[in-house]
Amino acid sequence: MSQVITEPQGVRTNILSLRGVSKNFGAVAALTDIHLDVAAGEVVAIVGDNGAGKSTLVKILSGVHLPDAGTITFEDKDVTIPDPTSALDLGIATVFQDLALCDNLNVIDNLFLGRELRPHRLDEVAMETRSWELLRQLSAKIPSVRVPIASLSGGQRQTVAIARSLLGNPKVIILDEPTAALGVAQTAEVLNLVERLRERGLGVIMISHNMADVQAVADRVVVLRLGRNNGEFNVGEVTPEEMIAAITGATDNxxxxxxxxxxxxxxxxxxxxxxxxxxxxxxxxxxxxxxxxxxx
Amino acid sequence: MTSTIPAVTPKPTRPSDLQDERLLNRSGVRGVIAGFIDRVRSGDLGVLPVVIGLVVIWTVMQLLNRGFLSAANLVNLLMESSATGIIALGIVGVLLVAQIDLSVGSVSGLSSAILGILFVTSGVNVWIAVILAMLTGTLIGFVYGQIFNRLGVPSFVITLAGLLSFLGLQLFVLKGQGTINLPFDSPLVWFAQLAFVPAWLSYVFVLLAAGTFFAVGFAKARSRKAAGLSTAPLQLIGIQSVTLAVGLGIVTWYLNVARGIGWMFMLFVALVLVMHYMLTRTKWGRSVYAVGGNVEAARRAGINVRWVYTSVFMACSTLAAVGGILAASRLAAVSQSSGGGDVNLNAIAAAVIGGTSLFGGRGTAFAALLGIIVIMSISSGLTLLNLDSSFRFMVTGLVLLLAVALDSVSRRSRTSHGRA
Missing domain, CATH: 1.10.12 (Lyase 2-enoyl-coa Hydratase; Chain  A, domain 2)
Structure with missing residues (x-):
């Protein structure tokens, strides 16, 4: 397997760096010696076939799984991420593919879930005001924040999930297949959203199967294959064929x-x-x- | 938070949460009523079915027996409701996290047995005996929570095992005792049988309730207005408060024609209000609804899901123990059949009939109050007709089926109207 690790260019400083991260599930090596860098204001796309280890990587970064080996450096400090809360505390927010929203709760409740203001006497007014601020910053088109999540469309739910991840002022945001279930217009909305996140100076990790989406918004593409790094490209300098070759492992695929x-x-x-x-x-x-x- | 995106310029005429052009522009009292009709049509029924059901049951019972709606019978009905209602309150919490506790009857029986043994047989101070009996419930709930979290056994099975085990433990504790009579001069029996709120104080409570309702609504409207959000019209809050005062006032007046409102029922209402506050206005309450709605989402949001389950089981078993103590006090006796019979099913049925969804995540503390009044009305009405328990079981069973069917149908309607 060829590994192309680009050296940081110019003054770019990495917020998040992974070095030699490995994870085994029993006899299966899900991830082996993974390297990954994310800088502020950069969109890094992670692509790979099914079983390439993308989801495992996301779960390690979001505190669902602990890596078996390797170091994670966040803002020049070595860190461990034992649980989802500590990932959030560090400033790594994750938007999972299934969004992880509660259908029976309204938009405000979902945005502040687990981080309610004034735990013993909820400050509903402040939470509603903050919700509107956040949604307007993302130019979200949600008619009312007091409706249950069940009544929102797929794109609106994605927006709520992304807005929620922004609530803790994260430095890195991980989007797991943000456009997988969306229509054409909604996909464009989400891609605009990703660009807005980059403009705000966040490091964005985007998992995607869609080469068009990757080429549209990503700055760099990291290819995983069978749990290993299998190439790293700057988006401007790579053709879809080259990416596919790296994803599938060979020109014969x-x-x-x-x-x-x-x-x-x-x-x-x-x-x-x-x-x-x-x-x-x-x-x-x-x-x-x-x-x-x-x-x- | 710095942003390069220009904020949407707020139109000064509309509150900041009502600016989307797709929102129907409704305002004032009429808008609130229209909103309510919309909600009901889309399957978000709230307490409406149980209120209608109660009206139907009371009408039928009154037609069958003139004595049903007499003040004396209603006073009695409320007293009878309290113990099982408190147990049902715990069940509401467990149902909200989409679990079940089938052992509340046994736990209530066990706690009353412990109370009887400690207080009467061993002569322990009555309050210490009460606290120890309650703590037994808390401990049982804690054990349920640990087994559920650590071993992953379904709560249905854990509590079914609990139902049998604690029934056995109750029989063991009471071995060779037969029936233990609680002394009539003990504070427990006085509280459950003879303690009634003085008439003047009951009206003070009514005014206090309406006043608090208005004050809370007013304060909320003011802080929302200050934050530039839409507010409920002040006259609506006023109308609601006055309606509440008049409604509660009439009920209180009517009950005062007989013995009035029992302190035991007041304890039940107080517990319902505390539970309501906990569920709607605290972080813990939000976690309970979140776990019931989507446990994986709750876990990823950093909620301590294990603690939510454990706390809910502990609250349920503790309330079951309290219910058992009150039931024993009301009978002034503890026996091997305490907490047996229909206590279990009545408590669970009350929570469900009151509008708590078996699918989790939907329901309020008031479900226990409304549900138990429905069940006790059926029971009381059929007893007045000299019909034995066979009819009571059949009717209660049918009402329960009706309530669950309504829950399932309205759930389908909610899904199609996007209200989940």
Whole structure:
């Protein structure tokens, strides 16, 4: 596996650095020797196939799992993140893919969940005022903050989840597939939101499967494959094909094979040669066999 | 927080929380009523079904028996409701976190047995005996919480085991004792049978309730206005307060025709109000609703989910113990059948009939109060008709089924109207 670790350029200082982070689940090495840097005002996209270790990495950073090895440096200090609360206290906020909102509570309650003002006599007025401030800063389009989350659309929920993560004034915000369940317009809204976060000087880690989204907002792309770093690119200098090659591990992968197969079939149809046609399906089945071999 | 995004320029004419153009512009008393009708239509029924149910039951019972709505019977009904109602209050808390406690009957029986043994048989000071009996409940709840959190056994099974075990423990504690009579001159029996609020004081309470309601509403409106948020119209708060004063005043007057309001019922109401405050105005209450709504979300928000479960189980078992002590005091006796029979199911049914969702995250402390009055009305009405407990069980069962069916249907309606 090739590892390209870009040195910090110019005066850029990393808020969050991971060095040699590993995590095993029983006999499975979910993450091996992971390196990651995030600077203030930078959007880092983490891409990778299913099972590449993206979610495990998010869980380590958000305090759900403890790493087995490696160091996490936050603002030049070595830290451990034993639980979600300490991640929040450090200034690392996470927006999970399933958003983790309570449907039965309203927007204010969800925004302040676990961080209510005045625990023994809730300050509802202050919380509502603060909620509106926050939502307006994000140009959120939410008609009322006193409605249950259940009545909001997917994009609005995503906005509430992101707004909630901003409440503790975090320095790094992790978005786990923020656009996965969204429509075209809502995706654009969320991408705008990501840019606003960057403008506010936050370090943003964005997990995504969508190359278009990554190229639209990310500054840097970190590729994970089978639990290891498999390349790091500046977005301006990389083509989607190169990213896919890094994600799938080689130039010989399902995507290129598929393209090749289509070419072969097209040629077979043109020439009317059945041998070429069977060769195409052979290579496809062989490819999937070796692929499974490397996975297990 | 610095931001490069220009804030939306607030229109001075509308409060800052009502600026979205999609919001229906409703204001004043009429707007509040329209909002209420909207909520009910979309399946957010609140206490409406139980209030309608209560009216229906009372009408039917009164038609069947002229004595049902007599002041004396209603006074009695409230006294009978108190002990089981307090147990139901604990059940509300447990249901809010989407769990169940099936052992409240046994726990109440065990606590009354401990009270009887300590106070009567061993001659311990009555208050020490009461406190020890209550602490037994607290300890049981703590153990439930630990088993639930650490072993992950479903609360249904834990408390079913508790139901059997504590019934056995109660029988063991009372072994060879038969029935223990609590002395009639003890403060407990006096409190549960003879202590009534003096008429003048009951009206003071009514005025206090209405006055507090107005003061809280007024203070809230003022601080919201100061923060530039929308406020409930002042005349609405006034109308509500006056209605509350008149309504409570009439009820109090009618009950005072007979013996009046028992202090035991006042204790129940006080506990309901404390629980209501805890659930709606404290961080703990928010955590309870959050855990009931989406436990994973609550955990990730940094809520100590284990503590929420443990505290709710502890509150439930403690309230069950208090209910057991009061029930024993009202009967002036402790026996092997204390806390048996229908106590368990009545308490759970009361919480559900009162509008607490079995799916968690929905319900209020007032559910216990309303629900137990429904159940005790059925029980009292059928007893007045000289119908035995077989009919009472059947009718209560049907009402319970109706309440749960309503909960499920309104839940579906809420989902389709986006109110969850």
């Amino acid at each position: 399902a995507v290129t094979r598929r393209t090749a197969n289509i070419d072969l079939r097209a040629r077979a149809e043109l020439s009317g040669d059945p041998a070429l046609n069977s060769a195409a399906s052979d290579s496809a089945s062989q490819g999937s066999a070796t692929n499974e071999g490397t996975r297990s």
